[in-house]
Amino acid sequence: MATNRYIDLDLDFKKHPVTKDIVVLKDENAVKRALRNLVLLNHYDVRFHPEIGTGVRALLFDIVSPAHSISLRKVISDAIKNFEPRVELIDVQVVARLAHNEYEVTIRFRVINTQEPATLTLALQRIR
């Protein structure tokens, strides 16, 4: 029987409808959630480790533009390469959706020691 290699807590802390326990995320889903957390981490969010994070909030402060897509792509790629060893990064695409005032981030990756590529899509939008 296959064993789950990665098991993580869901920080939404949803209750499992059957077991009544906290929902856990497994394998690819666990890695995807970790990637999302990593992208949304700001520098200095982790105490004493300001190097961890992407700083996307600072970039989102400016008006959405294709030029900023390049910066976002770089900081997200760097953060994943540096702090998510479970992932073999294939590609990061950031598209500025000017009409929606948001960036669509598509992270294509492969979990280490697996063959199937996976895709995580995030919409980054200024909330204020």
Added chain:
Amino acid sequence: MATQPTISISDVEFDDIKDSLKNYLRSQDEFVDYDFEGAGLSILLNILAYNTHYMAYYINMLANESFLDSAQVRNSIVSHAKHVNYTPQSRRAADAVVNITVTPILGDEPSSITIPKDSMFTASKDGTSYVFYNRSSLIITKDSDDNYISTGATITEGTPLSFIYTVNNQDPDQKFIIPENTVDTTSLIVKVIPTLNDVNDPETIYSLSTDLTTLTSTSQVYFLQEVDGGKFEVVFGDDVIGKKPASNQLIFLDYMTTNGLLANNIGSADTPNTPTFSATVDAEYTFDGQGKFTSDVDVEVSSASFGGAVAESNASIRFLAPKAYEAQSRSVTALDYQTNIIDAFPDAESVIAWGGEDNDPPIYGKVFVSVKPKSGVILSDAAKDDIINNVLKPKNLVTVIPEIVDPDFTYILPTIEVIYDSRLTTKTSATLVTNVTNTIKNYNNTELEKFEKTLRYSKLLKDIDDTDTAILHNRTAIKVQKRFKPDTSNRATYTFKFNNAFFHTDDGCATIVSSTAFTILDNSAVAVTAYLDDDGNGNIRTYKIVKNVNTIINATAGTIDYIKGEIILNDFAPSAFVGDELKITVTPRQFDVKPASSQILIIDETDIAVSATVERDPDKDQVSGTPFPFSLQS
């Protein structure tokens, strides 16, 4: 059997705590992913570790602030000092002692002239103007020469201010705080003024409480304590211990703010032609039944300003509070004298005291105190009188006479050659020389210039070597020097106690004494330029230089004791000398120079001789530079 996982509880660093939690999680299989920074579990671990770290830091600080020795926050230190009845020193205003000559309007000859309290006397130092005030009115009577001179008047630097509170006993939180943190609390006068419509209750002056055991419910005293921001609060009694002012009475605080230390040593260059102080005074007098004023006031400095000091530092409170408690406001042991003087005279940088029985020669019934002030090298006579009369005598045993003696300065003359590898630095030799000179100045400031501070030769050498990584080693020679101003009018005997043995291999060896030039009568009664040296047999000689040859004038001008480290000049009568002081320089026997009781070792910046030599060839270097002069020293 697997080892039971544990969580270390002694870690206080964030990373250590998190590692400890990870190690614990590794021992079970419910949770994984804790090693990946983006994982939810890792984020939870961050929160747990930070919370633990925060609490550890908080508790550490809490423990630190709970003890006088480790407290860092000023309020905590002051609070701990309060437990041992110690009030930190505020700033102290500098006092100058002056002679004030007042000239009335031509033709008037009043019997007395009054200089009102808080008249202004202005002086400047380093481009900054300082204002002094007389804190009490001066009444000057006509002397036998028909002059009006106030001799020995004390004027104090600062600004006189006052502040008024109205007492409201219904307000439990009312505080009487002096609103300036530059106040000199020794200038504080606290008056309690009755309500204006109560003519039967006169104005009363409350005094600072110094002895709790004598207080009653009617004692008109106040207590003083430091509060936030270095300000001071006046606290009154509770009608059980000390009288409590009634509601609607006015609390009148009269005090001075001051520049403290900055205003010291004003007036040291005072001369009749260039007076230091200019007075803005309307001196009052009555003549022929008319009240008159004169502003014709001249000020002559008798003693330059002294005693100004900054507010007491945290380190000083930590040091002095327990010792003040130990001394119990009494001067009994030698340490009590030191503590009480530093406590009451903040301008004192270093103090030492010793009983007369330990003096050389012994003088029983006396205690000797020597004080090195922060400003200058010796105390003025006025400062000495101030310490004896106002600090020591009130706390002294009645049968013991305190006496303040000037520190006995012995100058250290270092001659240094540093050998450096020019490939290891881009600095020039001149820069290295400057840096080494600064190192020696720093050594002087931190390791010398205080009582009981020994010159540690190896420490000095290490500091010089550590000045720059390019310095390979150094050759340092030490000489010791005494300076004095001989009487140029009368013959006198002078004794110089170096208190360290002199370099002396055997009788008749080469001279180790040298001096600066002075003028003396030679054997033909002709005034010649002369110098001092020794004959290697215990005699000090005077000699003159004739055609580059030393010619002895007096082969027994004095004696030298090589073991005790003492030189005596008998009937020494120079008519002049070069420079401000005559200097006698000797080579000591030991590398380390240890001071005796009132002795202070000091390096004069102008005496530091440094040279830098590049080491190009190790073989050549062995013979380069100045020959080491102490090869025979033990």
